[in-house]
Amino acid sequence: MFKEERKAPQFDWSHLGDIEWGRPNLGPQTAVAVYRLMQFTLRDAIISHTDVATANRIFYDAGLSAGKAIHEHLLRNTQDFDRFIAVLQETLRSFAIGILRVESSDLLKHRFVLTVAEDLDCSGLPMSDELVCTFDEGFIAGLFSAHFGKQFTARETDCWCTGDRVCRFEVVLVDA
Amino acid sequence: MEHEDIERLDRISGHLHALLHNEQPALLDLAGHKEDEIRQVGEFVNALTEALSALSKAAHHLSIGDMDVRISANLPACHHLKNLQATLRHLTWQTGQIAKGDFSQRVEFLGDFSHSFNWMVEQLEAYRQRILGQNRELERLATTDPLTGVYNRRYLMDFATKEFLRSQRYSHVFSAIQMDIDYFKKINDTHGHAVGDEVIKAFTVTCQEVLRESDVLGRVGGEEFSIILPETDREGALIVAERIRQVIADLKVCAEERIIRFTVSIGVTHLRQEDAGLEAVLRRADEALYLAKNGGRNKVVTA
Numbered sequence: 032m033f034k035e036e037r038k039a040p041q042f043d044w045s046h047l048g049d050i051e052w053g054r055p056n057l058g059p060q061t062a063v064a065v066y067r068l069m070q071f072t073l074r075d076a077i078i079s080h081t082d083v084a085t086a087n088r089i090f091y092d093a094g095l096s097a098g099k100a101i102h103e104h105l106l107r108n109t110q111d112f113d114r115f116i117a118v119l120q121e122t123l124r125s126f127a128i129g130i131l132r133v134e135s136s137d138l139l140k141h142r143f144v145l146t147v148a149e150d151l152d153c154s155g156l157p158m159s160d161e162l163v164c165t166f167d168e169g170f171i172a173g174l175f176s177a178h179f180g181k182q183f184t185a186r187e188t189d190c191w192c193t194g195d196r197v198c199r200f201e202v203v204l205v206d207a
Numbered sequence: 208m209e210h211e212d213i214e215r216l217d218r219i220s221g222h223l224h225a226l227l228h229n230e231q232p233a234l235l236d237l238a239g240h241k242e243d244e245i246r247q248v249g250e251f252v253n254a255l256t257e258a259l260s261a262l263s264k265a266a267h268h269l270s271i272g273d274m275d276v277r278i279s280a281n282l283p284a285c286h287h288l289k290n291l292q293a294t295l296r297h298l299t300w301q302t303g304q305i306a307k308g309d310f311s312q313r314v315e316f317l318g319d320f321s322h323s324f325n326w327m328v329e330q331l332e333a334y335r336q337r338i339l340g341q342n343r344e345l346e347r348l349a350t351t352d353p354l355t356g357v358y359n360r361r362y363l364m365d366f367a368t369k370e371f372l373r374s375q376r377y378s379h380v381f382s383a384i385q386m387d388i389d390y391f392k393k394i395n396d397t398h399g400h401a402v403g404d405e406v407i408k409a410f411t412v413t414c415q416e417v418l419r420e421s422d423v424l425g426r427v428g429g430e431e432f433s434i435i436l437p438e439t440d441r442e443g444a445l446i447v448a449e450r451i452r453q454v455i456a457d458l459k460v461c462a463e464e465r466i467i468r469f470t471v472s473i474g475v476t477h478l479r480q481e482d483a484g485l486e487a488v489l490r491r492a493d494e495a496l497y498l499a500k501n502g503g504r505n506k507v508v509t510a
């Protein structure tokens with residue numbers, strides 16, 4: 032399940048286990064620092080074993096799986112785009128992932144600009160002039176791909192780390 | 208301090224003075240300056256001048272509603288402007304959503320404006336609900352008979368026309384029933400219109416208890432009623448008609464301290480292949496009703 036070799040992602044929501052049952056005293060919450068500790072030590076280790084491009088690709092692909100899984104688990108019945116966004120906003124807020132807002136949406140051209148404020152990954156990080164939310168890029172691409180049933184990519188254009196207070200993502204359809 | 212240094216500091220302080228008094232001073236020319244602390248102060252002052260100029264430009268653009276301005280400076284004040292920019296962009300999108308009818312949008316992070324804006328959206332939604340309710344009420348008034356609440360002739364004919372076309376297209380069957388309360392004029396003349404109205408009401412209530420949800424009952428004249436029975440053949444319609452005849456014959460209506468009993472005559476028909484239009488079906492039902500009347504009333508006749 033977790034340690035089998037594989038060529039394609041096999042992640043399933045059930046791999047997260049029964050948290051309520053497994054953590055009767057500690058509950059489902061943890062600290063943001065712990066999440067970031069995992070994210071940035073993992074990035075550190077991957078880069079030192081491979082290179083930055085590989086690390087980015089891994090984080091993006093992992094985000095993609097996560098986005099698709101969360102869509103499958105919580106957003107499956109939101110066919111209408113407005114409803115999809117409303118439920119997504121609520122979901123990201125209730126998981127304390129971030130405050131999602133839409134800046135533009137073009138349903139004909141399939142182009143969207145979103146921002147995430149108080150982002151779990153990067154809000155409050157030191158300035159570095161780097162767009163660090165690679166996992167979020169994949170995550171958003173996964174959500175949109177699952178919603179529209181077509182392949183989307185997401186690119187971060189502004190980030191807390193580049194001096195913005197929000198992370199801004201451009202989401203576009205991959206040309207067929 | 209050397210005379211030259213005092214001059215350099217003078218120029219820097221003149222520059223700062225201009226900056227503080229709302230002028231856009233040219234950057235300090237530091238060429239030829241010695242590499243020392245005063246030069247460093249000059250460089251910081253120049254960087255600050257550029258950042259303030261960018262900040263002022265960005266603030267100006269935002270103030271005139273140009274939300275796509277690139278806010279490049281990295282002063283802490285710029286972060287607030289960027290926040291505001293993101294909020295305004297989102298607000299612009301939200302306004303478009305509301306224009307499209309998505310009244311679930313709510314504004315956050317804009318203080319009193321959020322309250323007013325959200326109140327406006329709530330009011331819009333309330334108005335819409337009210338108008339929808341009024342439309343439904345108008346629709347109901349336009350399609351129902353005020354005395355009994357069953358459908359009126361207009362609605363029944365609309366429904367029958369649709370049912371005719373649908374049944375023809377998909378080779379389905381439907382049936383039509385025409386009914387007329389026997390000696391209704393006599394009930395009115397003997398007991399008065401108020402009692403007559405009670406009889407009409409009791410008749411429709413009793414019919415509806417017999418009918419299925421898909422059957423449509425309409426009052427098409429004073430004491431005349433029609434029923435359209437989708438997906439119902441002649442035998443099915445006959446069972447319904449006979450049941451209505453029976454329960455009406457058994458019915459006792461209490462009105463103005465009197466007990467009224469009455470009967471109904473019924474004509475039944477179903478869609479046939481040769482029927483060119485709805486009129487043919489309804490005419491046949493009318494003819495059957497006529498036969499029921501002439502055959503002694505309190506009867507069901509099929510055609």
Ligand SMILES: [Zn+2]
Binds near residue numbers: 189
């Ligand atoms: Zn970011």
